[in-house]
Amino acid sequence: xxxxxxxxxxxxxxxxxxxxxxxxxxxxxxxxxxxxxxxxxxxxxxxxxxxxxxxxxxxxxxxxxxxxxxxxxxxxxxxxxxxxxxxxxxxxxxxxxxxxxxxxxxxxxxxxxxxxxxxxxxxxxxxxxxxxxxxxxxxxxxxxxxxxxxxxxxxxxxxxxxxxxxxxxxxxxxxxxxxxxxxxxxxxxxxxxxxxxxxxxxxxxxxxxxxxxxxxxxxxxxxxxxxxxxxxxxxxxxxxxxxxxxxxxxxxxxxxxxxxxxxxxxxxxxxxxxxxxxxxxxxxxxxxxxxxxxxxxxxxxxxxxxxxxxxxxxxxxxxxxxxxxxx
Amino acid sequence: xxxxxxxxxxxxxxxxxxxxxxxxxxxxxxxxxxxxxxxxxxxxxxxxxxxxxxxxxxxxxxxxxxxxxxxxxxxxxxxxxxxxxxxxxxxxxxxxxxxxxxxxxxxxxxxxxxxxxxxxxxxxxxxxxxxxxxxxxxxxxxxxxxxxxxxxxxxxxxxxxxxxxxxxxxxxxxxxxxxxxxxxxxxxxxxxxxxxxxxxxxxxxxxxxxxxxxxxxxxxxxxxxxxxxxxxxxxxxxxxxxxxxxxxxxxxxxxxxxxxxxxxxxxxxxxxxxxxxxxxxxxxxxxxxxxxxxxxxxxxxxxxxxxxxxxxxxxxxxxxxxxxxxxxxxxxxxxxxxxxxxxxxxxxxxxxxxxxxxxxxxxxxxxxxxxxxxxxxxxxxxxxxxxxxxxxxxxxxxxxxxxxxxxxxxxxxxxxxxxxxxxxxxxxxxxxxxxxxxxxxxxxxxxxxxxxxxxxxxxxxxxxxxxxxxxxxxxxxxxxxxxxxxxxxxxxxxxxxxxxxxxxxxxxxxxxxxxxxxxxxxxxxxxxxxxxxxxxxxxxxxxxxxxxxxxxxxxxxxxxxxxxxxxxxxxxxxxxxxxxxxxxxxxxxxxxxxxxxxxxxxxxxxxxxxxxxxxxxxxxxxxxxxxxxxxxxxxxxxxxxxxxxxxxxxxxxxx
Numbered sequence: 001x002x003x004x005x006x007x008x009x010x011x012x013x014x015x016x017x018x019x020x021x022x023x024x025x026x027x028x029x030x031x032x033x034x035x036x037x038x039x040x041x042x043x044x045x046x047x048x049x050x051x052x053x054x055x056x057x058x059x060x061x062x063x064x065x066x067x068x069x070x071x072x073x074x075x076x077x078x079x080x081x082x083x084x085x086x087x088x089x090x091x092x093x094x095x096x097x098x099x100x101x102x103x104x105x106x107x108x109x110x111x112x113x114x115x116x117x118x119x120x121x122x123x124x125x126x127x128x129x130x131x132x133x134x135x136x137x138x139x140x141x142x143x144x145x146x147x148x149x150x151x152x153x154x155x156x157x158x159x160x161x162x163x164x165x166x167x168x169x170x171x172x173x174x175x176x177x178x179x180x181x182x183x184x185x186x187x188x189x190x191x192x193x194x195x196x197x198x199x200x201x202x203x204x205x206x207x208x209x210x211x212x213x214x215x216x217x218x219x220x221x222x223x224x225x226x227x228x229x230x231x232x233x234x235x236x237x238x239x240x241x242x243x244x245x246x247x248x249x250x251x252x253x254x255x256x257x258x259x260x261x262x263x264x265x266x267x268x269x270x271x272x273x274x275x276x277x278x279x280x281x282x283x284x285x286x287x288x289x290x291x292x293x294x295x296x297x298x299x300x301x302x303x304x305x306x307x308x309x310x311x312x313x314x315x316x317x318x319x320x321x322x323x324x325x326x327x
Numbered sequence: 328x329x330x331x332x333x334x335x336x337x338x339x340x341x342x343x344x345x346x347x348x349x350x351x352x353x354x355x356x357x358x359x360x361x362x363x364x365x366x367x368x369x370x371x372x373x374x375x376x377x378x379x380x381x382x383x384x385x386x387x388x389x390x391x392x393x394x395x396x397x398x399x400x401x402x403x404x405x406x407x408x409x410x411x412x413x414x415x416x417x418x419x420x421x422x423x424x425x426x427x428x429x430x431x432x433x434x435x436x437x438x439x440x441x442x443x444x445x446x447x448x449x450x451x452x453x454x455x456x457x458x459x460x461x462x463x464x465x466x467x468x469x470x471x472x473x474x475x476x477x478x479x480x481x482x483x484x485x486x487x488x489x490x491x492x493x494x495x496x497x498x499x500x501x502x503x504x505x506x507x508x509x510x511x512x513x514x515x516x517x518x519x520x521x522x523x524x525x526x527x528x529x530x531x532x533x534x535x536x537x538x539x540x541x542x543x544x545x546x547x548x549x550x551x552x553x554x555x556x557x558x559x560x561x562x563x564x565x566x567x568x569x570x571x572x573x574x575x576x577x578x579x580x581x582x583x584x585x586x587x588x589x590x591x592x593x594x595x596x597x598x599x600x601x602x603x604x605x606x607x608x609x610x611x612x613x614x615x616x617x618x619x620x621x622x623x624x625x626x627x628x629x630x631x632x633x634x635x636x637x638x639x640x641x642x643x644x645x646x647x648x649x650x651x652x653x654x655x656x657x658x659x660x661x662x663x664x665x666x667x668x669x670x671x672x673x674x675x676x677x678x679x680x681x682x683x684x685x686x687x688x689x690x691x692x693x694x695x696x697x698x699x700x701x702x703x704x705x706x707x708x709x710x711x712x713x714x715x716x717x718x719x720x721x722x723x724x725x726x727x728x729x730x731x732x733x734x735x736x737x738x739x740x741x742x743x744x745x746x747x748x749x750x751x752x753x754x755x756x757x758x759x760x761x762x763x764x765x766x767x768x769x770x771x772x773x774x775x776x777x778x779x780x781x782x783x784x785x786x787x788x789x790x791x792x793x794x795x796x797x798x799x800x801x802x803x804x805x806x807x808x809x810x811x812x813x814x815x816x817x818x819x820x821x822x823x824x825x826x827x828x829x830x831x832x833x834x835x836x837x838x839x840x841x842x843x844x845x846x847x848x849x850x851x852x853x854x855x856x857x858x859x860x861x862x863x864x865x866x867x868x869x870x871x872x873x874x875x876x877x878x879x880x881x882x883x884x885x886x887x888x889x890x891x892x893x894x895x896x897x898x899x900x901x902x903x904x905x906x907x908x909x910x911x912x913x914x915x916x917x918x919x920x921x922x923x924x925x926x927x928x929x930x931x932x933x934x935x936x937x938x939x940x941x942x943x944x945x946x947x948x949x950x951x952x953x954x955x956x957x958x959x960x961x962x963x964x965x966x967x968x969x970x971x972x973x974x975x976x977x978x979x980x981x982x
Contacts, residue, residue, distance in 0.1 A: 062816060062817060063403050063404055064403050064406065064408060064817060065403070066403055067393040067394065067403070067406070068393075070393050070778075071393055075391070075393075076389050076391070078387065078388065078389070079388055079389035079390060079391040080391040080393070080394060082388040088401060088402065090401075090402060090403050091394070091401055129387075132387040133384055133387055135387075136383040136384055136386055136387050137380065137383060137384070139373075139383070140373050140375055140379070140380065140383070141373075142370040142371070142372070142373060143370055145367055145368055145369040145370065146367060146368040147366060147367035147368060148367055154336070156339070157338060157339055157367060158336030158337060158338055158339065159337070159339055160336065160337035160341075161334060161335070161336060161337075162334070162335040162336070162337060163332060163333065163334055163335075164332075164333045164335070165330050165331070165332045165333070166330060166331045166332075166333065167328060167329070167330045168328065168329040168330070168331075169328040169329075170328070171442075172442040172443035172444070172447075173442065173443060173444035174444060174445070175444050
């Protein structure tokens with residue numbers, strides 16, 4: 001190309017003399033160089049020393065083959081992988097494969113496989129490892145107490161459960177605010193009440209009592225320390241229990257509208273039944289009371305609602321009370 | 328985050344007490360309790376410390392011989408494979424920690440937050456004391472209790488400048504600190520790796536006196552008036568520790584004249600340096616007994632330090648007989664006093680009894696009977712010298728394999744491995760152990776031990792590698808050579824000519840028999856080893872390393888390549904031999920050439936065979952048999968025949 005360029009300028013020199021000389025000089029100087037290597041010439045205004053020093057070859061130490069090659073078949077795996085650790089292909093002598101490839105191809109091998117490193121592995125919890133650790137911990141264990149073999153037994157001796165939680169975390173602080181929480185639970189049937197006390201106790205504890213399981217649970221977290229919360233939970237239990245046996249004067253003012261259930265004894269239907277039973281009775285004669293089973297059936301009918309069973313039961317009781325012979 | 332949930336059951340009695348407090352029974356329900364059956368028995372809790380469980384779990388973990396020490400990364404690229412690499416990797420990890428420490432100190436204003444609860448003092452930036460900082464006695468006493476020598480000395484000088492009176496108790500504790508460290512900042516304790524690799528440097532320093540005469544310690548001492556026994560003790564111990572023997576002894580005598588009651592450890596420190604005070608064995612023993620007499624007059628009870636100091640003194644006796652009798656006299660006496668010997672005591676006994684030019688002593692057998700199978704703990708600084716010395720005695724003094732194994736078993740009992748000392752002593756221990764085993768055990772048993780120890784616990788030095796190769800050669804166990812060669816490459820032993828020649832000789836002299844299935848792969852493997860070696864040496868020549876080819880070496884490589892059916896490479900190697908005839912000292916052996924010619928016959932390449940013949944003729948080697956073989960092996964064309972004739976004449980046609 002350079003040759004053709006000079007040729008072109010040579011032809012053009014016939015027309016432009018002035019330009020020709022300068023250009024010719026330029027091209028004839030550059031000619032041999034350009035012919036040797038066709039590189040893009042850069043206009044360098046400042047002369048910079050070019051440093052084309054060859055980089056020294058860095059001698060690399062030979063890398064040893066993965067140590068899983070040298071592992072014996074009967075090696076002690078618990079020594080090779082003693083604790084939780086992310087997967088490392090050179091230390092695990094298993095031909096593992098994991099990951100997605102196109103259909104038909106084998107899954108990627110264990111080397112340089114991020115999929116295997118991502119998932120948690122349980123290589124440190126092999127059955128022999130667990131067995132060894134259990135053996136090592138046995139010397140800290142006491143035998144199960146005598147006389148507490150069944151659940152029924154220990155539940156009778158130890159009716160109250162106290163649950164607390166310890167936290168271990170990778171933080172500069174060893175404290176965790178959640179650790180103060182204390183849960184105290186017990187079966188309500190282990191406490192002894194009368195009808196009023198039970199009613200009042202359940203009103204006091206509210207939804208801390210689970211009706212289905214008969215379990216009462218106090219969760220306390222308002223104090224900063226666990227010990228304080230524990231004491232507070234026991235205090236709550238004790239206070240509620242004692243309070244439930246106290247009958248305040250205003251409790252007597254409970255009107256019918258305040259009743260949560262229908263009670264036969266307090267209501268008009270008892271009076272009406274009495275009236276019917278004592279119809280035309282002589283003055284001063286002993287009053288006839290409706291039978292308790294009648295009262296029950298009325299209570300059931302109103303408390304549980306009308307259904308076939310309750311209605312039939314009520315019918316039977318009314319017939320019995322009024323001495324109407326059944327057909 | 329881990330969490331553990333605790334379920335605690337409260338016994339009935341506990342809860343009943345709080346609910347029935349005051350003796351009032353509210354219960355209207357039937358109060359007949361269910362019939363109590365057999366009383367319950369709850370066993371007592373087994374007491375344990377906070378770390379007992381962790382230690383029990385850690386006790387289940389054995390040592391995996393294929394894995395590196397846990398301070399290194401378990402990754403092929405990062406597992407150190409030479410002693411230098413081990414040191415470099417461990418130290419660089421620690422220097423990272425140092426850099427972090429430095430940043431913490433340099434930018435202390437950025438690390439003022441205290442997140443940790445409870446606060447960790449070590450993480451807080453340390454106090455900086457300058458010429459104009461406000462100090463008082465409490466800050467000095469705090470610095471002394473922290474062992475900050477430099478700052479303590481600075482604060483002391485500041486206090487002095489201000490003219491603050493310092494109580495003599497505080498002066499005494501500063502004196503003790505300064506004497507203990509000889510007024511030099513010690514290596515901080517947290518640089519574990521530095522300590523592990525340091526010991527072999529310090530050994531050189533330890534020969535001469537390092538005590539700083541007329542320094543702060545003596546100034547402090549002179550300021551304490553009246554002199555207390557403690558101040559004498561501190562200064563004497565400091566001088567004795569840093570080998571200022573004369574003055575320490577003079578001080579001791581001064582104290583004796585003033586009837587000042589010193590303590591046992593001060594006498595121990597003087598007994599330790601008796602060898603500096605007196606020259607001959609008799610004089611030393613005399614002084615030693617005098618000092619012990621003095622102790623008994625002052626009603627001082629000797630301890631383990633006294634026993635070891637006396638034995639150290641005895642171990643410096645040149646007179647073997649005196650040393651022996653003295654040691655035998657000392658031991659029962661201390662036993663009577665109820666001083667139990669430590670590992671350091673046994674170390675001194677070993678160096679007293681098992682001397683290089685002395686008679687053979689079997690004292691180590693008794694020692695091992697005494698402590699075999701026991702879990703030991705450190706009681707004296709010299710305890711860490713025992714194992715390396717014991718193994719040295721097993722190898723060089725008694726040459727007894729079973730004893731060495733007993734020592735090794737003791738080392739691996741319980742936590743005894745903590746007593747190995749440092750990297751230097753550990754490598755001495757294993758050097759002696761491996762050298763002894765490779766001389767006394769069968770090669771199969773030895774290779775099992777070798778596999779367990781090398782390279783993660785111990786990397787053999789070239790000298791030990793030579794011993795191992797010798798054992799392999801004696802047993803003709805050529806099947807182990809590829810394994811050992813790959814180790815040698817990794818440990819960078821490939822530029823030792825003697826080792827290279829050894830490997831080649833073993834492989835050439837023990838031609839593997841192709842009949843047995845175990846040897847089926849061997850010729851090929853040997854050829855690979857030879858080729859690898861050829862390339863390594865060629866590279867080494869370019870890099871101007873010491874090693875270079877000899878004719879013998881190249882001949883062996885040639886033979887191995889031929890045997891491994893790698894004719895192509897063999898021709899290349901032979902071309903190298905032929906081309907550089909004048910540069911390579913020596914010639915290949917004749918058998919090597921013969922085997923090469925045989926191979927070229929098999930591969931039907933007469934020109935190679937003729938080159939070999941020409942080489943033989945040029946170097947004045949036996950050529951007629953070669954020529955005959957070539958003539959019989961090939962059907963040569965005219966040019967080749969002519970060449971053959973021109974090389975050896977007509978003689979090969981005769982037969």
